[in-house]
Amino acid sequence: MAHISDLIGTDIDAYLLQHQHKSLLRFITCGSVDDGKSTLIGRLLYDSKMIFEDQMAALEADSKRVGTQGGEIDFALLVDGLAAEREQGITIDVAYRFFSTDRRKFIVADTPGHEQYTRNMVTGASTADLAVILVDARKGILTQTRRHSFLVSLIGIRKVVLAVNKMDLVGFDQAIFDQIVSDYRAFAAQIGLDDVTAIPISGLRGDNIASRSEATPWFDGPVLIDHLETVPLDEARRQQGDLRLPVQWVNRPNLDFRGFTGQIASGVVRPGDVVRVLPSGKQSKVARIVTYDGDLDLAVAGQSVTLTLEDEIDCSRGDIIASGNPPEVADQFETTLIWMAEEPMLPGRSYWLKIGAKLVAATVTEPKYKINVNTLERLAAKSLTLNEIGVCNISLDQQIAFDPYKDNADTGGFILIDRMTNATIGAGLINFALRRSQNIHWQALDVNKTSRADLKGQRSAILWFTGLSGSGKSTIANLVEKQLFALGRHTTVLDGDNVRHGLNRDLGFTDADRVENIRRVAEVSKLMVEAGLITLVSFISPFRSERQMARDLVETSEFIEIFVDTPLAVAEERDVKGLYKKARSGALKNFTGIDSPYEAPITPEIHIVTTKMSPEQAADLIVERLRDRGLIKGGWHGPEI
Amino acid sequence: MTTESATVSENEPKPLLSPVALTHLQRLEAESIHIMREVVAESDNPVMLYSIGKDSAVMLHLAIKAFYPALPPFPLLHVDTGWKFREMIAFRDDIVAKLGLTLLTHTNPEGVAQGVGPFTHGSAVHTDIMKTQGLKQALDQHGFDVAFGGARRDEEKSRAKERIFSFRSAQHRWDPKQQRPELWRTYNARKQKGESIRVFPLSNWTELDIWQYIHLENIPLVPLYFAAERPVVERDGTLIMVDDDRMPLRPGEVPDQKMVRFRTLGCYPLTGAVESTAATLPDIIQEMLLTTTSERQGRVIDHDQAASMEKKKQEGYF
Numbered sequence A: 001m002a003h004i005s006d007l008i009g010t011d012i013d014a015y016l017l018q019h020q021h022k023s024l025l026r027f028i029t030c031g032s033v034d035d036g037k038s039t040l041i042g043r044l045l046y047d048s049k050m051i052f053e054d055q056m057a058a059l060e061a062d063s064k065r066v067g068t069q070g071g072e073i074d075f076a077l078l079v080d081g082l083a084a085e086r087e088q089g090i091t092i093d094v095a096y097r098f099f100s101t102d103r104r105k106f107i108v109a110d111t112p113g114h115e116q117y118t119r120n121m122v123t124g125a126s127t128a129d130l131a132v133i134l135v136d137a138r139k140g141i142l143t144q145t146r147r148h149s150f151l152v153s154l155i156g157i158r159k160v161v162l163a164v165n166k167m168d169l170v171g172f173d174q175a176i177f178d179q180i181v182s183d184y185r186a187f188a189a190q191i192g193l194d195d196v197t198a199i200p201i202s203g204l205r206g207d208n209i210a211s212r213s214e215a216t217p218w219f220d221g222p223v224l225i226d227h228l229e230t231v232p233l234d235e236a237r238r239q240q241g242d243l244r245l246p247v248q249w250v251n252r253p254n255l256d257f258r259g260f261t262g263q264i265a266s267g268v269v270r271p272g273d274v275v276r277v278l279p280s281g282k283q284s285k286v287a288r289i290v291t292y293d294g295d296l297d298l299a300v301a302g303q304s305v306t307l308t309l310e311d312e313i314d315c316s317r318g319d320i321i322a323s324g325n326p327p328e329v330a331d332q333f334e335t336t337l338i339w340m341a342e343e344p345m346l347p348g349r350s351y352w353l354k355i356g357a358k359l360v361a362a363t364v365t366e367p368k369y370k371i372n373v374n375t376l377e378r379l380a381a382k383s384l385t386l387n388e389i390g391v392c393n394i395s396l397d398q399q400i401a402f403d404p405y406k407d408n409a410d411t412g413g414f415i416l417i418d419r420m421t422n423a424t425i426g427a428g429l430i431n432f433a434l435r436r437s438q439n440i441h442w443q444a445l446d447v448n449k450t451s452r453a454d455l456k457g458q459r460s461a462i463l464w465f466t467g468l469s470g471s472g473k474s475t476i477a478n479l480v481e482k483q484l485f486a487l488g489r490h491t492t493v494l495d496g497d498n499v500r501h502g503l504n505r506d507l508g509f510t511d512a513d514r515v516e517n518i519r520r521v522a523e524v525s526k527l528m529v530e531a532g533l534i535t536l537v538s539f540i541s542p543f544r545s546e547r548q549m550a551r552d553l554v555e556t557s558e559f560i561e562i563f564v565d566t567p568l569a570v571a572e573e574r575d576v577k578g579l580y581k582k583a584r585s586g587a588l589k590n591f592t593g594i595d596s597p598y599e600a601p602i603t604p605e606i607h608i609v610t611t612k613m614s615p616e617q618a619a620d621l622i623v624e625r626l627r628d629r630g631l632i633k634g635g636w637h638g639p640e641i
Numbered sequence B: 001m002t003t004e005s006a007t008v009s010e011n012e013p014k015p016l017l018s019p020v021a022l023t024h025l026q027r028l029e030a031e032s033i034h035i036m037r038e039v040v041a042e043s044d045n046p047v048m049l050y051s052i053g054k055d056s057a058v059m060l061h062l063a064i065k066a067f068y069p070a071l072p073p074f075p076l077l078h079v080d081t082g083w084k085f086r087e088m089i090a091f092r093d094d095i096v097a098k099l100g101l102t103l104l105t106h107t108n109p110e111g112v113a114q115g116v117g118p119f120t121h122g123s124a125v126h127t128d129i130m131k132t133q134g135l136k137q138a139l140d141q142h143g144f145d146v147a148f149g150g151a152r153r154d155e156e157k158s159r160a161k162e163r164i165f166s167f168r169s170a171q172h173r174w175d176p177k178q179q180r181p182e183l184w185r186t187y188n189a190r191k192q193k194g195e196s197i198r199v200f201p202l203s204n205w206t207e208l209d210i211w212q213y214i215h216l217e218n219i220p221l222v223p224l225y226f227a228a229e230r231p232v233v234e235r236d237g238t239l240i241m242v243d244d245d246r247m248p249l250r251p252g253e254v255p256d257q258k259m260v261r262f263r264t265l266g267c268y269p270l271t272g273a274v275e276s277t278a279a280t281l282p283d284i285i286q287e288m289l290l291t292t293t294s295e296r297q298g299r300v301i302d303h304d305q306a307a308s309m310e311k312k313k314q315e316g317y318f
Helices: A012-019 A037-047 A053-066 A083-088 A115-125 A143-154 A174-190 A224-230 A235-240 A449-455 A473-486 A496-501 A511-530 A544-553 A568-574 A579-585 A615-628 B024-042 B054-067 B086-099 B109-113 B118-142 B207-217 B281-290 B308-314
Strands: A023-030 A095-100 A104-110 A130-136 A159-165 A195-200 A244-246 A249-254 A257-263 A274-278 A282-290 A304-309 A320-322 A328-339 A350-355 A358-364 A369-371 A389-402 A413-417 A424-433 A461-466 A491-495 A534-538 A559-565 A606-609 B046-049 B076-079 B103-106 B146-148 B165-168 B196-199 B228-235 B238-241 B256-261 B272-275
Touching: A012 B207, A012 B281, A023 A037, A023 A115, A023 A143, A023 B024, A037 A095, A037 A104, A037 A130, A037 A224, A104 A115, A104 A224, A115 A143, A115 A328, A130 A143, A143 A174, A159 A174, A159 A224, A174 A195, A195 A224, A244 A257, A249 B024, A257 B024, A304 B024, A350 A389, A350 A424, A350 A544, A389 A424, A449 A511, A461 A473, A461 A511, A461 A544, A461 A615, A473 A491, A473 A534, A473 A559, A473 A615, A491 A496, A491 A511, A496 A511, A511 A534, A511 A544, A544 A559, A559 A615, A606 A615, B024 B054, B024 B146, B024 B207, B046 B054, B046 B118, B054 B086, B054 B207, B076 B118, B086 B103, B103 B118, B109 B118, B207 B281, B238 B256, B238 B272
Parallel strands: A023 A104, A023 A130, A130 A159, A159 A195, A461 A534, A461 A559, A491 A534, A559 A606, B046 B076, B046 B146, B076 B103, B146 B196
Antiparallel strands: A095 A104, A244 A320, A249 A257, A257 A304, A274 A282, A274 A320, A282 A304, A328 A389, A328 A424, A350 A358, A350 A413, A358 A389, A369 A389, A413 A424, B165 B196, B228 B238, B228 B256, B256 B272
16 A cells, blocks of 8 residues: 655655644545446555555456456456445445545545435435546436436535546547536536536546546646545535534533533534523533543534533433524424335334434325436325435424534434334435424313323223234224223224224325324324223224334323234134125235235234134223223222222 | 644634644544444443454544543453464453453353364364354343444455444344445434344544554554564464464474564464564554555455455354
């Protein structure tokens, strides 16, 4: 890895001193499959002498064996890391490469160009300050070029290098280069990319990469490495913003020390600065900036710090310490979502949303529109599928502090997490807060749930019956209610079929509609619990996520999940309503258990195996369990049991 | 690392007149600290894998900084194959005592019972049983849900594609096609019971960064990294140090005293020494910058088969 610097051999101490002051630029390379992206990265590593002899020897051997350059060195082999990729000749995931010159260290996010991997490009772009967009000089601006540029602009990268590659294959023709550059600039301006530096290169031959090519005497711009070494970093802009310190962790080694740790997202901080903790809005002053190397007089965006404050105010993980214009606080937003999971986004389903160090429950509305990333057209949409981008409103279960994404990626960008699999299924950018969230307040009521339930001499609860169609949910729920009624309890029943005739008659049986179906029923059940009632809900409710969402709406002790467990074969054999027959014949689509999944509860409060007991025995068992839980105690109307 | 100082303002925050230029090492340090704090805030039972080498030394130093003035709120775990250099073990015990940290060590008892070792079983079997299986045993035994490792993306091609928060199944398997997208600095550390996450705070550091940082921060290192006269034999083009009498000498083999040092440390029979006179950090960095072979070349395990690291990682190796 010999750097060219002569100091290494002559004066290593001077060399080290110089290299300790290098800056860091992170960039992303984007291009279509055959634009020569891997070759360019291989060339950058090679020209900055980051390839060792043993790696070079291995590369030469591999190039002869599986290379695509007719036995010549195939740089692409250097960067296609996984065996699966080398065999298929594709790049399947974002990879990070490192090289350094005498002036800078570089981290390159190398992302594949295929359509199905928009997810990876957005991921790679999220940490980059600059994008190198590759264009094949023979092909000019392609659909993929537009798509990559749009994503780069969406994720907030402001600086673009347009690398017109394979110039050797068009005879280094200036007219071709100029035409491509002018086409690109016209398009780039439309999507807000105006800082574009165009360079004619050949990744394979090395023209205009590290040194000026004799083949392009007409080109007077910078060569690629020079440009990357000198382009101004985003850190100046970040430091000039208002202070934002998302609090990660509170350091309390003893009673005398309470330090708020985090990486400064923007701005600067000094001891004595007046700061505000959001969302609470409490104010204090910075006492110290504590580090292992001694207290600091100043800390800037990008540094990980520990602050102590002069006053004992509430501040915990997920809060933001801010100065200057404070961040906004809201619980409903318009956002741009990039969907990253195989399973489509379901409006109304509850997801985890992580923004900075804050984790909250979120539900997404139906998209206002989705964006065709090739044409930038806005299209109507009911949902978002893998790699789709759409604009949706999001509503949270609590208020958070944030900035619009365009102002601050760290306090305005978030990820969505599936509550069951814990997979990261989407990324989002906050556009703005919805005003109505500031105008709807919970009405504080003097008569509350407890007093209403007390009046009835009971504790309110939801008995949530879930199971396949024909499993016996409604039959058992009906018997349970009769027993409770006889005991003088105040009850009500929400039954799947009945609710679908009224409240939910606008909903069908797609996954998205099933989610909305359960969301409404869960909200109604919550109101019934508020009214002090024991509420029996009898719904197939096939998805764990929605049952979890219903559970989360009420207190832990108020939700009792009853799994009416009937094997599919038995339910189908009974087929009371003749629905299985219809589903099997194809006359009924999206039928649970046939062509739509049923996710059985993992730890239900009560598990009824209907093949082992009659509905009456099941009802007895349930009432007994409710008694064990103290739900049927006392009462003004019935006998003490 | 400190930033250049500026005058202290009274009350209202003042903007900077000119930006403070953070060096690449300051930015790497800040990122690593952020990652460590995120783990501590989100996990139930974290642990730091400590292998005694230079990367572990940097990782430990960063942990001390991340949680200062508290001590790192997790123990260190050393999976001891029983074949580490004696100087490594002495250094380990010394550093842990000085810092006042908790060290757990684990040696695969089944491997010990079967007498598994590199000379008798070969590097592949030894590495699998004493390292990979030993690591899994230790993680399961203590119920650790997150384990820090000192791996870097510049080390090897499959590492370049691994996330900083690398999710593992309940069987410790890595699935390169099911990795979670990692955006901005927002890490998803959620998992089900039984599943775990390996976290690599040094992902974006290179070998040169590590050495420069050790130099700048005066981080103590195992003396084996520095050149000294040591008894070695040359085998298959690799210089192996005769660290104890468990090493069977081949007919005609006589250990030579040579000035050597190690670029990377592992089990002594599997770690090749290089002839060197570099006895100070600047000398070592100079030698590294002028050298023409990559650092893992001295490791026997990587030569065993093509794509070997990718396969090992899928099986649960760090």
